[in-house]
Amino acid sequence: MDTAVEQWARFEVRLAGPSAGNPFVDVQLSAEFSNGQKRMRVDGFYDGEGVYRIRFMPTELGQWSYVTESNVDALSGQSGAFACVQPGADRHGPVRVRDTFHFAHADGTPYYPFGTTCYAWAHQGDALEEQTLETLKTAGFNKMRMCVFPKDYIFNKNEPAYYPFEKGSDGEWDFTRYDVDFFRHFERRVEELGDLGIEADLILFHPYDRWGFSTMPHESDYAYLRYVVARLSSYANVWWSMANEYDFMLRDKPMEVWDRFFDIVRLGDPYDHLRSIHNGRYEHSYDHTKECVTHVCVQYWDVKRMRQWRAQYGKPVIDDECEYEGNIKRNWGNITARELVHRFWISVCYGGYAGHGETYEHPEDVLWWSKGGVLHGQSAPRIAFLRRIVEEGPRGIEPLSGDFPWDRTPAGGCGDYRLIYLGEHQPRHFENGLPERGRYAVDVIDTWDMQIETLGVFEGKVELELPGRPYLALRVRPLD
Numbered sequence: 463m464d465t466a467v468e469q470w471a472r473f474e475v476r477l478a479g480p481s482a483g484n485p486f487v488d489v490q491l492s493a494e495f496s497n498g499q500k501r502m503r504v505d506g507f508y509d510g511e512g513v514y515r516i517r518f519m520p521t522e523l524g525q526w527s528y529v530t531e532s533n534v535d536a537l538s539g540q541s542g543a544f545a546c547v548q549p550g551a552d553r554h555g556p557v558r559v560r561d562t563f564h565f566a567h568a569d570g571t572p573y574y575p576f577g578t579t580c581y582a583w584a585h586q587g588d589a590l591e592e593q594t595l596e597t598l599k600t601a602g603f604n605k606m607r608m609c610v611f612p613k614d615y616i617f618n619k620n621e622p623a624y625y626p627f628e629k630g631s632d633g634e635w636d637f638t639r640y641d642v643d644f645f646r647h648f649e650r651r652v653e654e655l656g657d658l659g660i661e662a663d664l665i666l667f668h669p670y671d672r673w674g675f676s677t678m679p680h681e682s683d684y685a686y687l688r689y690v691v692a693r694l695s696s697y698a699n700v701w702w703s704m705a706n707e708y709d710f711m712l713r714d715k716p717m718e719v720w721d722r723f724f725d726i727v728r729l730g731d732p733y734d735h736l737r738s739i740h741n742g743r744y745e746h747s748y749d750h751t752k753e754c755v756t757h758v759c760v761q762y763w764d765v766k767r768m769r770q771w772r773a774q775y776g777k778p779v780i781d782d783e784c785e786y787e788g789n790i791k792r793n794w795g796n797i798t799a800r801e802l803v804h805r806f807w808i809s810v811c812y813g814g815y816a817g818h819g820e821t822y823e824h825p826e827d828v829l830w831w832s833k834g835g836v837l838h839g840q841s842a843p844r845i846a847f848l849r850r851i852v853e854e855g856p857r858g859i860e861p862l863s864g865d866f867p868w869d870r871t872p873a874g875g876c877g878d879y880r881l882i883y884l885g886e887h888q889p890r891h892f893e894n895g896l897p898e899r900g901r902y903a904v905d906v907i908d909t910w911d912m913q914i915e916t917l918g919v920f921e922g923k924v925e926l927e928l929p930g931r932p933y934l935a936l937r938v939r940p941l942d
Contacts, residue, residue: 465544470555481512505692510642517696520546576849577605582613583834585622594834602846615670637682656699669710691730707742724754768812779814788821795821799840811872880938890930907935
């Protein structure tokens, strides 16, 4: 009987081959998978001790077969087959762009990113990493920004549990030999995020480094990307982020190199996972209109520019670093929880998305934004509350058109559904943006206390009486 694999799960071919020399460089391995109508080429990789693997994520139901190709006779011409069967209830496939500015899983299930940042959480050792996963079970986030390489930065000076490369006889890193224990550990953490329903937004490069990983020769960069894509592209919950703050590395990696990175990832990933890049300085934002970029990842504090970014790029926008809740010396890491929640509501009502991070000082430098652990702040449950409201609504919030009052009052909707965020304003009466006709219910949402009160059912344009306090939102639900 053929092996049965769920749609969007992983099928793996394991082969024995040569271990002499440098198999990471010397051996090329791929396989062509076919279901009779569709053919997909998938790169394999060396996993140490004479073991080679090819991982495939079946995208369609039915019978699949494969044949391998290699420059090593023992690895070439190997064949087999398996049946792709219906996915389990919690398996929806990779996330794709939907309706220009939004996202959905491959099976059509809507996906609204409410993510967090834990840059180096997967490099902290099992005890802290397991604590992070435990926290994520109830935190309400469905995306995690995380670095492939270890990180050297404030509050993150400890050595990682594993390193991505082996050392040569001279004691220097050998960028042509990957430490398979590092990658086995890392991919296990990616899989565990997937089990929790969390997308892994993998940051492939970053400038915060003391090991030389950010300044490798370009050919080593390219080979590293091909290896990572071969190992991880079959994980349905993977997103690719070319870098965190790519512009801080422009001296060593000029713009044409970043363009090449996008090409390598795009061509090597048969499943076309989402791809983005993250800026440091706002004025150095990448040209997100390029075809290789699937969605916009921006770092900027003023989320009221969300409509501008949507219009400028014509793609989904996530302000993944609109500053962090915390109390450290750096301004980007000491806004209040209320302010971060405020920025999330603005982003959503203007048709975009935002990202969470937490940077409270800790006696052992265990800050969530870098190392994970537990959450100490107050924004996470309120962001989860907003996520629930968005998921209960129609598919995709679009910003209300026009200038006044929507230049000061973020509001969006879908049909006659409205989500209007009053934010710092505290009106006693409100009439803007309500449906001109038909019956509808109006809810007043306290975005901080997480309370929802229904004002009543109305018909046509009316003037509402409101509590007159800040950080409220209105939800208009059509009833006809």
